[in-house]
Amino acid sequence: MALRITIxxxxxRPNPVLVLEGPExxxxxDRLRPEAELRGREVRPLPASTLGYRGLIVELSGxxxxxxxxxxxxxxxxxxxxxFAARPADPSFEEFVCGSTGPIRRISREPALSDFILKEIKxxxxxxxHWKPRRPDxxxxxxxxCAPLYEPDWWNVPAIQPHxxxxxxxxxxxxxxxxxxxxxxGAMYTALTCASVRPAAVADDLINSPNANNRCPREGHLVAxxxxxxxxxxxFRKGRNGYWSHKPGPTAVTNxxxxxxxxxxxxxxxxxxxxxxxxxMVVMHGHVKID
Amino acid sequence: xxxxxxxxESGWIAGAxxxxxRPDPTWPISSDVAEELVAIWxxxxxxxxxxxxxxxxxxxxxxxxxPAGRTWTAFHELVTLSIDSDSETRRDGxxxxxxxxxxxxxxxxxxxxxxx
Numbered sequence: 001m002a003l004r005i006t007i008x009x010x011x012x013r014p015n016p017v018l019v020l021e022g023p024e025x026x027x028x029x030d031r032l033r034p035e036a037e038l039r040g041r042e043v044r045p046l047p048a049s050t051l052g053y054r055g056l057i058v059e060l061s062g063x064x065x066x067x068x069x070x071x072x073x074x075x076x077x078x079x080x081x082x083x084f085a086a087r088p089a090d091p092s093f094e095e096f097v098c099g100s101t102g103p104i105r106r107i108s109r110e111p112a113l114s115d116f117i118l119k120e121i122k123x124x125x126x127x128x129x130h131w132k133p134r135r136p137d138x139x140x141x142x143x144x145x146c147a148p149l150y151e152p153d154w155w156n157v158p159a160i161q162p163h164x165x166x167x168x169x170x171x172x173x174x175x176x177x178x179x180x181x182x183x184x185x186g187a188m189y190t191a192l193t194c195a196s197v198r199p200a201a202v203a204d205d206l207i208n209s210p211n212a213n214n215r216c217p218r219e220g221h222l223v224a225x226x227x228x229x230x231x232x233x234x235x236f237r238k239g240r241n242g243y244w245s246h247k248p249g250p251t252a253v254t255n256x257x258x259x260x261x262x263x264x265x266x267x268x269x270x271x272x273x274x275x276x277x278x279x280x281m282v283v284m285h286g287h288v289k290i291d
Numbered sequence: 292x293x294x295x296x297x298x299x300e301s302g303w304i305a306g307a308x309x310x311x312x313r314p315d316p317t318w319p320i321s322s323d324v325a326e327e328l329v330a331i332w333x334x335x336x337x338x339x340x341x342x343x344x345x346x347x348x349x350x351x352x353x354x355x356x357x358p359a360g361r362t363w364t365a366f367h368e369l370v371t372l373s374i375d376s377d378s379e380t381r382r383d384g385x386x387x388x389x390x391x392x393x394x395x396x397x398x399x400x401x402x403x404x405x406x407x
Binding site: 034165192228246247254257258271272274 | 308309310311312313314315344345346347348349350351375376377378402
């Protein structure tokens with residue numbers, strides 16, 4: 001067993017790598033043991049490609065242990081791996097590793113490296129307090145002033161993501177019940193066809209707008225119903241910048257289609273098995289009731 | 292990660308990650324199928340590969356959960372066993388584990404194209 005730590009900080013140079021074994025590894029694992037799960041807004045966003053320090057990449061050889069994933073990142077006292085986020089027993093683990101008396105002394109002959117990294121850790125900490133994800137390919141110009149913002153980070157958290165589906169997201173309405181068209185109105189669909197799901201959504205007070213032609217409504221926001229005939233239905237919603245996003249079942253909100261490209265029009269998007277475009281509808285905010 | 296072959300007890304559940312609007316389907320599996328899956332798992336070779344990117348819409352893999360909470364997920368030639376926060380991944384080049392899980396679904400539960 002060994003613990004490999006990559007100090008993710010450089011751009012041109014290779015990042016420094018430490019390998020801890022024996023008592024040193026055991027001490028590190030004790031310090032990294034998750035003590036509290038981080039939830040929702042406790043998980044501060046981490047810039048993926050900032051210049052300078054971006055955290056410690058920790059890899060465990062062999063199988064995962066002590067409640068830790070096999071590979072994770074430690075950044076400003078947070079242990080992060082995909083949806084996993086926790087506060088370790090020692091939130092100062094990075095200072096332990098990179099401080100002048102820490103394991104880093106074994107690999108660096110540059111006395112200033114430790115000071116530099118410690119300053120960088122603080123810089124990243126400040127950056128994360130104010131950083132908001134930016135997606136350069138994602139148009140920011142407002143096309144639909146009444147439409148909801150694209151806020152995947154709000155939906156993609158363990159307390160919300162698995163309990164809300166495409167209908168919740170399309171309606172911008174969190175119920176935590178995996179809402180079904182028509183269920184709140186006692187008129188749930190009876191078949192997985194456009195002819196059955198469409199009136200069920202109308203019973204929830206969505207407004208059928210088959211002629212919307214991808215244009216934003218004056219009030220409310222536009223959604224699109226598509227069908228995997230006999231199997232399932234799916235909803236997309238049009239965002240404030242005119243592009244569409246969606247939440248495939250219990251999975252994460254995304255602004256990409258099955259081909260991995262943004263969605264200017266759901267009628268032409270790669271929708272996988274949802275081959276039948278059913279209709280556009282309008283969600284009037286505060287009018288719909290779903291469950 | 293060693294696994295017990297004591298699969299005679301009931302309570303094994305299988306399922307597929309496939310739908311968006313409807314809840315994903317789950318179904319109970321027999322002790323025989325559970326034992327077969329454990330045998331397949333134990334024949335697989337450990338892998339450090341990570342799962343390929345899943346499509347946003349449509350089939351995204353399947354799973355089996357035993358009464359003790361151990362969960363196997365299978366997708367695209369990789370099978371991962373998760374116990375609490377520990378996990379181990381093995382390569383299933385023939386997708387035998389995945390195909391066995393999908394084949395155990397009651398008729399009409401999954402699209403015919405998936406279980407063919």
